[in-house]
Amino acid sequence: MTAYYAQFYNLPPLMQGFTRAHECAHHWVGFSEVAANCAALRELRRHGLTEEDEDSIAAFHRSVGPLPSQYLGSGVGFWNATISCAGPRRSVDTH
Numbered sequence: 001m002t003a004y005y006a007q008f009y010n011l012p013p014l015m016q017g018f019t020r021a022h023e024c025a026h027h028w029v030g031f032s033e034v035a036a037n038c039a040a041l042r043e044l045r046r047h048g049l050t051e052e053d054e055d056s057i058a059a060f061h062r063s064v065g066p067l068p069s070q071y072l073g074s075g076v077g078f079w080n081a082t083i084s085c086a087g088p089r090r091s092v093d094t095h
Helices: 006-010 013-029 033-046 051-063 075-086
Strands: none
Touching: 006 013, 013 033, 013 051, 033 051, 033 075, 051 075
């Protein structure tokens, strides 16, 4: 079981779910934050993540300011790398 920091519990429910998927993805992909975000996004897409919810996740990431280097320095950079890995959204994601 993953222990979350207090700030996790202040996140919107959608971001809590994405964060859980991200943390679980570390078990599949290792320590890379971008790879974990990518795997989480792909998994949620496979399970019916709506375009509106994906847009909300993207907006949340983009709203985050400076981040440590393992997150590429900013929420914008982190999300852009996530999309570069996961690919653009399609009506049916087959990754």
